[in-house]
Amino acid sequence: MENNDLTIHLKNITFSYPGCDPVLEKLNIQFQKGSKIGLMGPNGSGKTTLFHIIMGLLKPSAGKIEIFNTPVETENDFRKVREKIGLLFQDADDQLFSPTVLEDVAFGPLNLGKTKSDAMDIAKNTLDFLGLNGFEERITYKLSGGEKKLVSLATVLAMEPEVLLLDEPTSGLDDKTKETIKNVLMSLDLSYILISHEIDFLADITDSIYTLQSGAINYDREIQVHHHVHAHAHGAYEHEHD
Amino acid sequence: MFEEPSHNDSLLMHLDPRIKIVAVFFFSMVVAILNRIPVLLCAWVLGFLMVFIAKVSLRELVKRLTPVNMLVGFLWLFLPFTFPGKPILYLGTLPVTHEGVLYATKITIKSNAIMLTMIGLVATTSIFTLGHAMHELKVPKKIVHLFFFTYRYIHVMQREYIRLANSMKIRGFRAKSNLHTYKTLAYMIGMILVRSLDRAQRVHNAMLCRGFKGNLYSLKTFSINKRDIVSLVLATAIIIVLGVLEWKTTT
Numbered sequence: 369m370e371n372n373d374l375t376i377h378l379k380n381i382t383f384s385y386p387g388c389d390p391v392l393e394k395l396n397i398q399f400q401k402g403s404k405i406g407l408m409g410p411n412g413s414g415k416t417t418l419f420h421i422i423m424g425l426l427k428p429s430a431g432k433i434e435i436f437n438t439p440v441e442t443e444n445d446f447r448k449v450r451e452k453i454g455l456l457f458q459d460a461d462d463q464l465f466s467p468t469v470l471e472d473v474a475f476g477p478l479n480l481g482k483t484k485s486d487a488m489d490i491a492k493n494t495l496d497f498l499g500l501n502g503f504e505e506r507i508t509y510k511l512s513g514g515e516k517k518l519v520s521l522a523t524v525l526a527m528e529p530e531v532l533l534l535d536e537p538t539s540g541l542d543d544k545t546k547e548t549i550k551n552v553l554m555s556l557d558l559s560y561i562l563i564s565h566e567i568d569f570l571a572d573i574t575d576s577i578y579t580l581q582s583g584a585i586n587y588d589r590e591i592q593v594h595h596h597v598h599a600h601a602h603g604a605y606e607h608e609h610d
Numbered sequence: 611m612f613e614e615p616s617h618n619d620s621l622l623m624h625l626d627p628r629i630k631i632v633a634v635f636f637f638s639m640v641v642a643i644l645n646r647i648p649v650l651l652c653a654w655v656l657g658f659l660m661v662f663i664a665k666v667s668l669r670e671l672v673k674r675l676t677p678v679n680m681l682v683g684f685l686w687l688f689l690p691f692t693f694p695g696k697p698i699l700y701l702g703t704l705p706v707t708h709e710g711v712l713y714a715t716k717i718t719i720k721s722n723a724i725m726l727t728m729i730g731l732v733a734t735t736s737i738f739t740l741g742h743a744m745h746e747l748k749v750p751k752k753i754v755h756l757f758f759f760t761y762r763y764i765h766v767m768q769r770e771y772i773r774l775a776n777s778m779k780i781r782g783f784r785a786k787s788n789l790h791t792y793k794t795l796a797y798m799i800g801m802i803l804v805r806s807l808d809r810a811q812r813v814h815n816a817m818l819c820r821g822f823k824g825n826l827y828s829l830k831t832f833s834i835n836k837r838d839i840v841s842l843v844l845a846t847a848i849i850i851v852l853g854v855l856e857w858k859t860t861t
Contacts, residue, residue: 425815447821455819462812465762467738471829479821484829509765527820 373401374437375531375559376422376453381431383417391417393583395431399561401530406570407563409580415563416458418580419533423455451480454529458536460516461509469495469511469519470504476527494526495519498552514545521549525556532560538569620665622734626838627743633845634731638724640849640856647712649855650719656848657726664730671729678725682718689714737761742828755826763809770805774798 376399384390391414399405409415420426422433424446433440435449457463466472473491482490495503498518503511511519517537524532534553538546546569553560553573564570570577579586622630641653661671691701695709732740738758745754778794785791814822 420815423815423819425818447823450819450821455816457812457816459812461766462809463816465759465813465817467736467741467758467762471738474829475817475822475827476820478827479823479825484827487827488829509762523820 372437375399375401375435377434377437378422379432379434381421381428381433383414383421383426383428390429390583392421392428395583395585397585399531399559401559403559403576404574405561406574406577407561407580408565408567408570408577413580414583415580416535419455419535419561419563422533423450423453451527452529453531453533454524454527455533456521456524456535456537458539460513460520463520463523464508464511464516466508468504469500469506469508469522472508472519473522473526476523480527490526490528491522494522497525498522499548514541517541517545518548521552530559532556532558534560534562534564536563536565538564538566620663620734622660622664622730624837625734625841626832626834627735627739628747628832629834629838629842629845630731630735631740631743631747633842633849634727636849637727637845637852640852641720641723644720644852644856645716646856647716647719649852650716650723652855653723653852654719654726657723657730660727660730661733664734666729666733670733674729675722675725678721679718682714682721685717686714689717739830742830743832745826745828746832751824751826758826759813763806763813766809767802767806771798771802774801 376397378395378397381392381395381397382390383392391412395418397418407415407418417426421428422435424440424443436452438445440446440449464472466475470488470491473494474487477487477490478484492504495501498521500515500518500522503515503519506515508516508519521537532553537549541549550569550573553562562570562574567577576587637653637656641650644650644653690706690710691704693707693710693713695707697705698708698711699706735743738761741754741758741761744757745751775798778798783794785795
């Protein structure tokens with residue numbers, strides 16, 4: 369019965385870009401429903417590649433993929449996967465292509481076969497949920513970096529996915545926007561895999577953190593609370609660090 | 611020419627965009643085949659009238675007409691001298707032909723008349739309304755998509771260009787007339803092309819992730835009211851009159 373909760377199952381996945389050494393080699397992943405996982409790793413270690421393989425955007429040279437206990441191989445199989453798994457891209461400019469925010473957020477629901485008015489409702493509710501009311505008619509390319517990221521998140525959430533794949537959702541964002549994204553993720557009853565280089569951020573909102581290195585996944589032990597001793601000017605006064 | 615519409619409140623702004631597109635399209639077609647100068651002048655005046663009704667500012671008008679007329683300027687450099695016909699005067703040993711001057715004049719008036727109506731259209735309609743209207747008019751999907759994406763990503767490409775140009779500038783690059791300059795510029799253009807291609811791939815992937823199956827949906831619905839119908843009838847009448855004037859005097 370435990371098997372029913374197995375959402376993403378990668379078996380011996382190998383992938384290499386043309387003319388390069390394999391980025392991923394015989395990679396195995398079992399991702400359970402309800403998990404909130406952080407993924408770290410050096411640049412170029414294949415984190416984004418891994419996400420793209422799960423979504424069927426890249427084809428592995430070897431290995432099998434099972435999503436929701438169904439083997440997926442063809443573009444048609446992956447179409448169904450994409451209805452249940454949402455991917456937030458690293459660069460929001462890649463994700464937002466419609467002229468206005470509302471149209472962009474409604475794009476996913478419309479593709480899922482929702483009626484115009486339903487799609488509009490979903491889009492508006494999602495924007496409200498992210499604190500983006502009043503953004504409906506804004507022009508996407510004129511948004512600030514943080515706003516673009518939040519709208520991108522809205523476009524993914526509007527499809528009501530069961531699993532989220534987040535590719536560096538906080539890179540280049542200010543603290544306030546980071547906080548918003550953190551709160552949104554914590555308040556959602558969703559499973560997700562989160563790529564980030566920020567250990568504090570990962571520690572706050574994930575159950576366990578893995579690292580991807582030299583083509584293989586390693587489990588980083590459970591998170592431990594610990595203190596650092598440090599010194600700087602005015603250190604004698606009681607203070608806190610973020 | 612594709613910038614945000616001027617936010618004025620003109621009569622044209624409230625017209626159904628589909629009617630505007632149809633009218634401008636047929637107007638351009640007819641003007642393109644007109645051949646008589648008086649009729650062409652009528653079309654030219656009509657163009658100005660459009661721009662006037664659309665309340666386009668003079669600055670905007672000049673900015674948008676300049677590129678077209680630069681091209682026309684080049685035609686004036688060659689056409690009067692190369693078009694076979696009766697010479698009317700000599701510049702040095704070069705004969706200027708009557709037919710050449712006439713031909714260049716016609717092209718000037720034609721292109722300006724068409725451009726003026728286009729400016730009137732673009733200035734009073736936002737780009738995505740235009741796109742959706744094209745879709746409603748059953749323009750092939752691919753063209754409408756191309757139109758949307760060009761508009762959306764031209765800014766991203768421009769930003770990429772500025773980034774590259776700046777990174778060249780801060781390392782002391784100054785365009786001169788030497789091989790180094792040409793090589794660097796070629797690299798830059800190549801880089802922009804490659805990056806655009808990558809970008810296109812990523813955008814397509816992002817769309818696939820959201821269930822893209824080749825359809826873009828419009829949330830806009832258009833409705834035609836009395837004013838739209840009156841305008842359509844008027845526009846059709848004007849276009850027909852232009853056509854008839856041309857036809858009557860040629861037969």
